[in-house]
Amino acid sequence: MSQTDTKQRILDAAEHLFARDGYHATSLRSITTEAEANLAAVNYHFGSKESLLEAIIDRRLRPLNQIRQGQLDALLQKTEAAGTIPSCRDVLRTFVEPTLRLRKQGSGSENFIALIGRTLAEPQGIAMSIFMRNMEPLLARLFQALNLSLPGVSRQVLFWRVHFVFGSLSHVMRCHERHSIVPEDVSIDMSVEEEVELFLDFAVAGMEVKKQ
Amino acid sequence: MSQTDTKQRILDAAEHLFARDGYHATSLRSITTEAEANLAAVNYHFGSKESLLEAIIDRRLRPLNQIRQGQLDALLQKTEAAGTIPSCRDVLRTFVEPTLRLRKQGSGSENFIALIGRTLAEPQGIAMSIFMRNMEPLLARLFQALNLSLPGVSRQVLFWRVHFVFGSLSHVMRCHERHSIVPEDVSIDMSVEEEVELFLDFAVAGMEVKKQ
DNA sequence: GTCTATACGATGATAGAC
DNA sequence: GTCTATCATCGTATAGAC
Numbered sequence: 303m304s305q306t307d308t309k310q311r312i313l314d315a316a317e318h319l320f321a322r323d324g325y326h327a328t329s330l331r332s333i334t335t336e337a338e339a340n341l342a343a344v345n346y347h348f349g350s351k352e353s354l355l356e357a358i359i360d361r362r363l364r365p366l367n368q369i370r371q372g373q374l375d376a377l378l379q380k381t382e383a384a385g386t387i388p389s390c391r392d393v394l395r396t397f398v399e400p401t402l403r404l405r406k407q408g409s410g411s412e413n414f415i416a417l418i419g420r421t422l423a424e425p426q427g428i429a430m431s432i433f434m435r436n437m438e439p440l441l442a443r444l445f446q447a448l449n450l451s452l453p454g455v456s457r458q459v460l461f462w463r464v465h466f467v468f469g470s471l472s473h474v475m476r477c478h479e480r481h482s483i484v485p486e487d488v489s490i491d492m493s494v495e496e497e498v499e500l501f502l503d504f505a506v507a508g509m510e511v512k513k514q
Numbered sequence: 515m516s517q518t519d520t521k522q523r524i525l526d527a528a529e530h531l532f533a534r535d536g537y538h539a540t541s542l543r544s545i546t547t548e549a550e551a552n553l554a555a556v557n558y559h560f561g562s563k564e565s566l567l568e569a570i571i572d573r574r575l576r577p578l579n580q581i582r583q584g585q586l587d588a589l590l591q592k593t594e595a596a597g598t599i600p601s602c603r604d605v606l607r608t609f610v611e612p613t614l615r616l617r618k619q620g621s622g623s624e625n626f627i628a629l630i631g632r633t634l635a636e637p638q639g640i641a642m643s644i645f646m647r648n649m650e651p652l653l654a655r656l657f658q659a660l661n662l663s664l665p666g667v668s669r670q671v672l673f674w675r676v677h678f679v680f681g682s683l684s685h686v687m688r689c690h691e692r693h694s695i696v697p698e699d700v701s702i703d704m705s706v707e708e709e710v711e712l713f714l715d716f717a718v719a720g721m722e723v724k725k726q
Numbered sequence: 727g728t729c730t731a732t733a734c735g736a737t738g739a740t741a742g743a744c
Numbered sequence: 745g746t747c748t749a750t751c752a753t754c755g756t757a758t759a760g761a762c
Contacts, residue, residue: 326538423635461700466682473681488673504720511719
């Protein structure tokens with residue numbers, strides 16, 4: 303049992319429990335029990351419960367945002383070279399696709415996705431401020447790219463539609479399974495690709511609509 | 515100070531704090547302090563913290579759902595009498611409009627809307643189960659009406675799109691003010707009517723889209 | 727440097743005496 | 745209705761074993 307093993311196990315257990323029960327409803331004791339570690343190990347490795355949350359978010363959000371950023375940059379370079387503007391769908395895909403793909407990647411990443419989904423729903427929570435520190439640059443560039451891709455939509459209306467899209471996406475992120483009401487004739491099993499396209503069908507239609 | 519005054523003040527204070535900080539992050543002490551009541555008054559009037567939450571949700575959700583139900587029934591009767599099918603926009607409006615209108619009604623109802631928005635983001639929380647008890651019949655009828663209004667959309671796809679719409683709506687409900695990033699040239703002040711129509715523009719486009 | 731055992735002070739929800 | 749006591753549990757700190 304090396305240091306990294308214990309540290310990893312604590313991260314994984316906390317990620318799981320924070321996602322399932324929420325930050326405040328999860329005790330350090332339940333985390334260390336699940337991680338088969340001593341209670342004091344959290345303080346030794348991370349300093350505090352809050353810093354533990356920060357480590358959890360940083361660990362996966364940093365590489366995820368690098369992928370998103372890379373895909374967005376590649377898209378913008380390609381369209382600029384071709385003298386065209388990117389489609390709204392392609393811009394949104396650079397954000398949505400890496401997100402939903404990460405969830406199916408295993409090793410606890412599905413817990414991270416759910417945790418972020420919850421975080422987006424707690425505007426003044428501590429998790430939100432940690433999260434936003436990592437997101438602000440990318441979000442600004444995303445908004446700019448969407449503005450470019452939708453010349454017919456005012457920035458005012460665009461802002462709200464982006465807001466709606468983030469609401470949808472965060473809902474999808476946190477409600478992977480256990481839908482409250484699923485009619486018997488509806489299946490919720492889908493591949494990443496199906497999931498992404500179904501979401502984009504919805505989101506892009508809402509983003510592009512011209513008010514009649 | 516009569517009994518009902520104390521009970522109301524506790525309900526109002528708890529509604530406010532639960533909406534702002536979340537159920538678990540709110541202590542009974544902070545509630546009774548804000549309500550200028552004794553700590554034990556919560557237990558006297560409601561029995562427990564959980565029952566207090568239940569009372570908060572029941573108090574406003576019951577009349578809200580009656581309004582929604584009434585508008586949906588009226589719409590369905592009207593279209594049936596005319597031998598037509600209701601539009602997706604009109605069906606959604608019976609749900610969305612009373613919601614956003616309640617928020618502007620004052621006397622703490624804006625806190626309730628935010629609280630429900632948060633509740634929808636905590637799939638296995640205790641608030642969700644309380645909430646769902648009040649919502650299930652209406653949600654089933656809403657899904658049925660949407661199915662009627664969108665004959666070209668399979669129940670499978672419809673389910674997901676309804677899921678996306680609820681994600682958007684719950685996000686709007688909990689993030690009334692304090693958006694994380696608001697560009698300087700964007701105003702977030704709107705009337706209820708503007709807000710409803712802007713949301714429906716987005717949601718209906720997503721609901722009606724035919725996959726190419 | 728890693729990890730454990732244990733204790734501390736604060737705060738949680740609740741219940742019984744009044 | 746209120747006051748106070750109770751008891752569990754919280755996050756954190758420390759002292760020392762490996």
